Amino acid sequence: MGPTKGVTVAEAPRVLVIIASTRQERRGEPIARWFTEYARTRSDVSVELADLALLDLPPLRESTPPMHADSRDAGAADWSRMVAEADAFVVVCGEYNHGYPAPLKNAFDHLFSEWARKPVGFVSYGGAAGGVRAVEQLRQVAVELDMVPVRRQVAIHRVWAAFGADGQLSDPPREDASLLLDDVVWWADTLRGARAAA
Numbered sequence: 001m002g003p004t005k006g007v008t009v010a011e012a013p014r015v016l017v018i019i020a021s022t023r024q025e026r027r028g029e030p031i032a033r034w035f036t037e038y039a040r041t042r043s044d045v046s047v048e049l050a051d052l053a054l055l056d057l058p059p060l061r062e063s064t065p066p067m068h069a070d071s072r073d074a075g076a077a078d079w080s081r082m083v084a085e086a087d088a089f090v091v092v093c094g095e096y097n098h099g100y101p102a103p104l105k106n107a108f109d110h111l112f113s114e115w116a117r118k119p120v121g122f123v124s125y126g127g128a129a130g131g132v133r134a135v136e137q138l139r140q141v142a143v144e145l146d147m148v149p150v151r152r153q154v155a156i157h158r159v160w161a162a163f164g165a166d167g168q169l170s171d172p173p174r175e176d177a178s179l180l181l182d183d184v185v186w187w188a189d190t191l192r193g194a195r196a197a198a
């Protein structure tokens with residue numbers, strides 16, 4: 001049977017998973033790769049991975065704040081396109097001195113409207129606190145960028161003990177990741193419809 005007339009099947013929302021750490025031998029990369037592969041087992045979401053270490057994103061140096069800029073730093077053009085094309089974000093972020101890493105803030109600050117009215121979820125990791133202090137700060141930044149930070153999150157505590165000899169997470173937090181994705185997909189669908197109607 002062909003498609004039913006008058007019924008449109010929406011494309012799965014596009015989620016951009018962002019690796020916040022730019023350090024050598026960072027834990028963020030295998031965690032983000034695991035999360036991305038896990039998310040790709042779902043049919044209700046389309047997932048891309050963005051690695052801040054691979055983007056040519058200089059420290060912000062424009063004279064005009066991004067929300068008023070007609071043009072952007074040339075190095076930010078790819079980043080602008082990636083973020084604009086996404087319907088939602090999942091930031092994979094470790095905790096650095098009870099905060100989040102500077103390259104992530106720089107990546108947020110380079111853009112403005114590209115983030116707006118889209119959900120963002122967090123996969124954090126660190127020591128005893130599992131990166132949750134960094135995420136609490138990120139939630140404030142997200143709201144100022146007009147994003148919707150979702151309630152559920154993944155937090156990996158004692159990250160140095162979370163990996164096996166193969167360099168992969170020995171007990172990946174699938175259940176928390178699944179709940180986080182449920183939230184992200186719900187908001188992504190809802191806000192995409194609302195943006196289109198506005």
Ligand SMILES: Cc1cc2nc3c(=O)[nH]c(=O)nc-3n(C[C@H](O)[C@H](O)[C@H](O)COP(=O)(O)O)c2cc1C
Nearest residue numbers: 021023026027028094095096097098125126127128
């Ligand atoms: C500069 C720096 C500061 C850190 N500060 C904290 C901290 O305040 N709390 C914490 O739980 N872990 C802290 N850590 C441990 C990191 O969360 C851990 O090394 C993590 O793997 C960093 O992410 P990455 O490997 O993806 O770069 C710190 C690590 C670095 C490099």
